[in-house]
Amino acid sequence: MTTELEGQDLDGLGEQTAEGQTTVTDICSDAAGRSMASIAEYYAGKSVLITGATGFMGKVLVEKLLRSCPEVKALYILVRPKAGQSMQQRVSDMMKCKLFDRVREDNPDFHQKIIPISSELMQPGLAISPEDVEKLTACINIVFHCAATIRFDEPLKHALQLNVIATQQLLSLAQQMHHLEAFIHISTAYANCNRKHIDEVIYPPPVEPKKLIESLEWMDDGIVRDITPRLIGDRPNTYTYTKALAEYVVQQEQDKLNIGIVRPSIVGASWQEPFPGWIDNFNGPSGVFIAAGKGILRTMRANNDAVADLIPVDVVINLTLAAGWYTAVHRPKTALVYNCTTGGINPFHWGEIEYHVMSTFKRNPLEQAFRRPNANITSNYLINQYWILVSHKFPALIYDLFLRLSGQKPQMMRIFNRLHKAIGLLEYFSNQDWEWNSENMSMLMSQLTPEDRKTFNFDVRQLNWPEYIENYCIGTKKYVLNEDMSDIPAARQHLRKLRNIRYTFNTLLVVFIWRVFIARSQMARNIWYFVVSLCFKFLSYFRASSTLTN
Numbered sequence: 001m002t003t004e005l006e007g008q009d010l011d012g013l014g015e016q017t018a019e020g021q022t023t024v025t026d027i028c029s030d031a032a033g034r035s036m037a038s039i040a041e042y043y044a045g046k047s048v049l050i051t052g053a054t055g056f057m058g059k060v061l062v063e064k065l066l067r068s069c070p071e072v073k074a075l076y077i078l079v080r081p082k083a084g085q086s087m088q089q090r091v092s093d094m095m096k097c098k099l100f101d102r103v104r105e106d107n108p109d110f111h112q113k114i115i116p117i118s119s120e121l122m123q124p125g126l127a128i129s130p131e132d133v134e135k136l137t138a139c140i141n142i143v144f145h146c147a148a149t150i151r152f153d154e155p156l157k158h159a160l161q162l163n164v165i166a167t168q169q170l171l172s173l174a175q176q177m178h179h180l181e182a183f184i185h186i187s188t189a190y191a192n193c194n195r196k197h198i199d200e201v202i203y204p205p206p207v208e209p210k211k212l213i214e215s216l217e218w219m220d221d222g223i224v225r226d227i228t229p230r231l232i233g234d235r236p237n238t239y240t241y242t243k244a245l246a247e248y249v250v251q252q253e254q255d256k257l258n259i260g261i262v263r264p265s266i267v268g269a270s271w272q273e274p275f276p277g278w279i280d281n282f283n284g285p286s287g288v289f290i291a292a293g294k295g296i297l298r299t300m301r302a303n304n305d306a307v308a309d310l311i312p313v314d315v316v317i318n319l320t321l322a323a324g325w326y327t328a329v330h331r332p333k334t335a336l337v338y339n340c341t342t343g344g345i346n347p348f349h350w351g352e353i354e355y356h357v358m359s360t361f362k363r364n365p366l367e368q369a370f371r372r373p374n375a376n377i378t379s380n381y382l383i384n385q386y387w388i389l390v391s392h393k394f395p396a397l398i399y400d401l402f403l404r405l406s407g408q409k410p411q412m413m414r415i416f417n418r419l420h421k422a423i424g425l426l427e428y429f430s431n432q433d434w435e436w437n438s439e440n441m442s443m444l445m446s447q448l449t450p451e452d453r454k455t456f457n458f459d460v461r462q463l464n465w466p467e468y469i470e471n472y473c474i475g476t477k478k479y480v481l482n483e484d485m486s487d488i489p490a491a492r493q494h495l496r497k498l499r500n501i502r503y504t505f506n507t508l509l510v511v512f513i514w515r516v517f518i519a520r521s522q523m524a525r526n527i528w529y530f531v532v533s534l535c536f537k538f539l540s541y542f543r544a545s546s547t548l549t550n
């Protein structure tokens, strides 16, 4: 048996064959040939620093570490006060979250392992107090850098500050850490979405980050806004652009730190852990699914046959933890990049997603839907525009008119405008596909013990897409919208009411159009009288024959 690792520049990976392949004897032994710890054994007694722990992926990372590596010493998380909540309040709210139910069951005192550190990543020195810096530099063994702005419409200066400059500052802090064994950076598979084929390498940056940072420093926001399209070039937004720059910044430190870069594609709800369907936000496809389930979204520009490269969040986190273990134990000479994607291994397409999303929401409707769920995707711009007019704007106008007439504030058009802005930003990703090389993901899997392969499963070949999408949609209902599954009969009843309203409305519309038409055309009148007399004759015949048989 050989791993799929070929031509990687790895130090301490044991012997490589002439072809650069790693043999099975290397598995589970480190550079010195010592028998190697499993992932949970490795994390035992370790202090871990996590940025972005309050975010979607960060929370799942914290949960998994606590649940599957119960001997981990401490999780230091960088948190800022936000929306009138103190850091402590935010962390205690986070720990009450349903996501942590399983950990809570196993260890009710799990919160003792979480040590919040006040930090605002946009500030110089990450706004970490000198005492906290001292604490972190003395004890941290592994860093997971998840924090970022993932908004597609973020002004360039802000995205640069958070995704690039904060990463640089974190790297500087990491270099002061006396016992650091690995630095894992979470990037995105779309950092290089201006390429069709993406290897597990760090491509030259679109611009030298240092020069860009210096130039933007003196420019006011207006100038930066004007030059942003020129700067980002063939990338669709400031997010992918700054994530590409961040990768380069991280790579610059590979001589001083043991670095791993994880590049997930479109991160979706959990597949298996801690339970299927966990999701807590509207980002990426989740908002689209919800809008379709509520009957608001009826059309979207997406290619039915393009690969929908969704990846469950638990898969990404399992791979991230495995990458942390591997980086610390094997210490690759250069930063290893892991394209964490599904398309090349177990592809599924947007057309199939549409089918399963619709089918799930018809069986498990969302509460108070605007219309019956019936979304269709098309790659044709004109067809999409037609349906936007007929199925989005026209019903919104009618509904707003109804709201106005009943003395309420119109709101539907506003909702649709926001929806159109959001899906407009996503369409770049739903209309084309990319090919990602994921050899390092396979290599990493082959390095795990059979037990770890189960506990930290990231083998997406086993993913059953229809089942996953169903759990994903139900997850948006339960955990994003906080709807109760016991209310499904009422939601079904509501859909039946909407269907009756639609039938009545359509009938009235046809009669109205026909009346207008008849009033203006003799031929239409003749056809109308002919049809009516035919119906009349048929009814008389039917009545007569039923009287005879009686």
Ligand SMILES: CCCCCCCCCCCCCCCC(=O)SCCNC(=O)CCNC(=O)[C@H](O)C(C)(C)COP(=O)(O)OP(=O)(O)OC[C@H]1O[C@@H](n2cnc3c(N)ncnc32)[C@H](O)[C@@H]1OP(=O)(O)O
Binding pocket: 150, 151, 152, 153, 188, 190, 265, 266, 267, 282, 283, 284, 285, 286, 287, 288, 289, 290, 291, 292, 300, 302, 350, 353, 354, 357, 358, 375, 377, 418, 421, 422, 425, 426, 429, 430
């Ligand atoms: C059946 C069909 C199948 C086909 C299906 C194709 C799917 C095709 C997906 C491709 C997906 C690619 C993904 C790339 C892969 C990464 O790299 S992942 C990184 C992903 N990043 C994102 O998805 C971020 C995109 N979002 C944004 O940039 C901003 O949220 C937007 C869309 C510009 C909106 O900005 P905004 O108007 O300022 O709104 P924002 O402050 O974000 O939110 C306001 C409110 O709306 C809610 N909201 C936000 N987004 C939405 C939404 N989409 N819907 C509803 N509500 C929303 C928020 O929760 C918030 O609620 P409140 O807190 O006010 O109660």
Ligand SMILES: NC(=O)C1=CN([C@@H]2O[C@H](COP(=O)(O)OP(=O)(O)OC[C@H]3O[C@@H](n4cnc5c(N)ncnc54)[C@H](OP(=O)(O)O)[C@@H]3O)[C@@H](O)[C@H]2O)C=CC1
Binding pocket: 051, 052, 053, 054, 055, 056, 057, 058, 078, 079, 080, 082, 119, 120, 121, 122, 145, 146, 147, 148, 149, 150, 162, 186, 187, 188, 189, 243, 263, 264, 265, 266, 267, 268, 281, 283, 284
């Ligand atoms: N979601 C996805 O589909 C994908 C995500 N990724 C990458 O994964 C990582 C995590 O993404 P995800 O969890 O979805 O993102 P979220 O938006 O859910 O979380 C972002 C995290 O970063 C923190 N953060 C943002 N700004 C600051 C700041 N100024 N100071 C301190 N903390 C800050 C947030 O903290 P706070 O709660 O205080 O706002 C939050 O914890 C990112 O690096 C992203 O690029 C990659 C591919 C796809």
